Amino acid sequence: MKKPISLLLVLAVLLVSCGTQDRKAKYIFYFIGDGMGTSHVTLAKLYADSVLNDSNAVSFTQFPVVSHSTTYAQNRYITGSAAAGTALSSGTKTSINTIGLTYDRTDTLYSIAKKFKEAGRKVAILTSVSIDHATPAAFYAHVGHRDNYYEIAKQLPKSNYDFFASGGFLEPNGSKSDSGAVSIYELGKHYGYHFTTSLTGVDSLVAAGAKSVVYSAPNSASGSALQYEIDRSPSDVTLADITRKAIDVVDNPNGFFIMVEGGKIDWAAHDNDAATVIHDVLAFARAVDVAIDFYSKHPNETLIVVTADHETGGLSVGNRENKYDVHVNLLQYQKVSKERLHKLVSDFQLQNPKAKFADLLSLLAENTGLSKEIELTDADIQMLMEAYNYVFKSSQSPETTTYSETDPISRVAIQILNSKAAIGWTTGSHTAQPVPVFTIGCGQEHFTPMLDNTDIPKMILRSAALR
Numbered sequence: 001m002k003k004p005i006s007l008l009l010v011l012a013v014l015l016v017s018c019g020t021q022d023r024k025a026k027y028i029f030y031f032i033g034d035g036m037g038t039s040h041v042t043l044a045k046l047y048a049d050s051v052l053n054d055s056n057a058v059s060f061t062q063f064p065v066v067s068h069s070t071t072y073a074q075n076r077y078i079t080g081s082a083a084a085g086t087a088l089s090s091g092t093k094t095s096i097n098t099i100g101l102t103y104d105r106t107d108t109l110y111s112i113a114k115k116f117k118e119a120g121r122k123v124a125i126l127t128s129v130s131i132d133h134a135t136p137a138a139f140y141a142h143v144g145h146r147d148n149y150y151e152i153a154k155q156l157p158k159s160n161y162d163f164f165a166s167g168g169f170l171e172p173n174g175s176k177s178d179s180g181a182v183s184i185y186e187l188g189k190h191y192g193y194h195f196t197t198s199l200t201g202v203d204s205l206v207a208a209g210a211k212s213v214v215y216s217a218p219n220s221a222s223g224s225a226l227q228y229e230i231d232r233s234p235s236d237v238t239l240a241d242i243t244r245k246a247i248d249v250v251d252n253p254n255g256f257f258i259m260v261e262g263g264k265i266d267w268a269a270h271d272n273d274a275a276t277v278i279h280d281v282l283a284f285a286r287a288v289d290v291a292i293d294f295y296s297k298h299p300n301e302t303l304i305v306v307t308a309d310h311e312t313g314g315l316s317v318g319n320r321e322n323k324y325d326v327h328v329n330l331l332q333y334q335k336v337s338k339e340r341l342h343k344l345v346s347d348f349q350l351q352n353p354k355a356k357f358a359d360l361l362s363l364l365a366e367n368t369g370l371s372k373e374i375e376l377t378d379a380d381i382q383m384l385m386e387a388y389n390y391v392f393k394s395s396q397s398p399e400t401t402t403y404s405e406t407d408p409i410s411r412v413a414i415q416i417l418n419s420k421a422a423i424g425w426t427t428g429s430h431t432a433q434p435v436p437v438f439t440i441g442c443g444q445e446h447f448t449p450m451l452d453n454t455d456i457p458k459m460i461l462r463s464a465a466l467r
């Protein structure tokens with residue numbers, strides 16, 4: 001499945017970068033929206049335009065160069081984050097679940113982040129999920145399976161990178177089966193790594209001359225991730241906050257490479273939860289805006305690439321029920337993620353084990369608009385009633401989806417809302433849809449209209465005049 005080098009590509013590399021021959025991208029931002037297909041971007045933009053009246057909310061859609069990228073893995077047409085992350089970090093396809101190794105796991109694949117570090121740039125790796133998750137791991141770790149979180153974390157301090165920021169670690173003290181393991185905080189110290197849960201703490205450590213800093217956000221959500229944007233309280237840290245902090249830490253005359261993952265776009269899409277997808281794409285776009293601010297001060301030396309590792313959910317704007325109509329405005333009444341709604345329903349049930357269906361409807365009205373701003377049909381009420389009977393009368397344990405727990409009431413409520421808003425979902429997994437690539441800045445001319453994910457890191461290196 002090797003892609004032929006196109007004539008356009010050959011012509012593009014002959015073009016001179018950034019005006020003059022000796023200019024090259026010194027400051028690189030690599031944004032990866034996990035699971036963020038074209039429809040996720042389209043939906044967030046439609047919502048921002050029509051509900052928030054903000055036509056600049058997804059400003060990366062206005063970048064001058066827009067491409068599409070294929071995402072397939074070495075051994076499966078529909079990829080996963082480990083194989084796709086490795087392709088985006090190293091420029092080589094690998095097998096499903098493999099991180100930083102060849103498809104047969106016999107040889108090491110190196111990330112462009114390492115190349116930038118070796119070339120004297122500073123490097124920051126940022127994510128809204130845990131730092132040992134597949135996408136960030138693909139920039140510093142080499143493991144046979146993405147689920148080896150402790151093994152991944154142990155490799156983090158060996159990277160020698162300057163700054164890491166995330167929701168934390170999944171197995172900081174070793175896997176459950178390994179009780180004698182050294183905590184990664186202890187281990188990190190030996191490599192000169194400093195750990196903090198405060199953004200001002202990052203400043204103090206840097207001011208005191210700390211070589212490398214690992215920031216983990218306080219009040220993390222499940223899975224050691226940042227809160228979903230829709231659930232976030234004002235004091236919770238955002239992806240834009242940590243992007244801003246990363247620039248403070250790694251900005252230096254030799255330049256930098258910053259990778260930023262919007263990791264929970266994927267999680268919300270696995271949950272088929274459109275409102276939560278929208279708010280996480282918007283939060284991701286605000287992190288890109290921080291880079292755009294930096295770019296506007298250094299337009300001849302900065303490259304920003306915004307892409308995705310794969311599409312999640314088979315999301316469509318438009319569905320069978322609504323034919324040619326869309327009602328994305330209905331999603332504004334959803335106030336919490338499906339994951340948080342499950343928690344609210346569970347707490348409500350614990351406190352009111354004999355609650356009536358009408359009481360449950362008030363909870364749903366408040367958090368989703370259903371039965372309040374959004375009218376329910378007899379069929380909708382029937383579905384919710386069945387879910388209520390199932391949960392309240394048969395005391396079932398929660399259902400699990402890829403990244404969260406749910407219950408029939410929350411699942412049916414969000415399904416009804418998505419259906420009324422004309423949002424279609426074809427899967428709870430990933431799809432093979434190509435993903436968008438938005439590029440601006442020094443080297444943008446290397447990004448041709450149709451790419452493969454393995455092309456992207458190579459073009460970033462080329463923009464920076466590295467190999």
Ligand SMILES: [Zn+2]
Binds near residue numbers: 082266
């Ligand atoms: Zn992914």
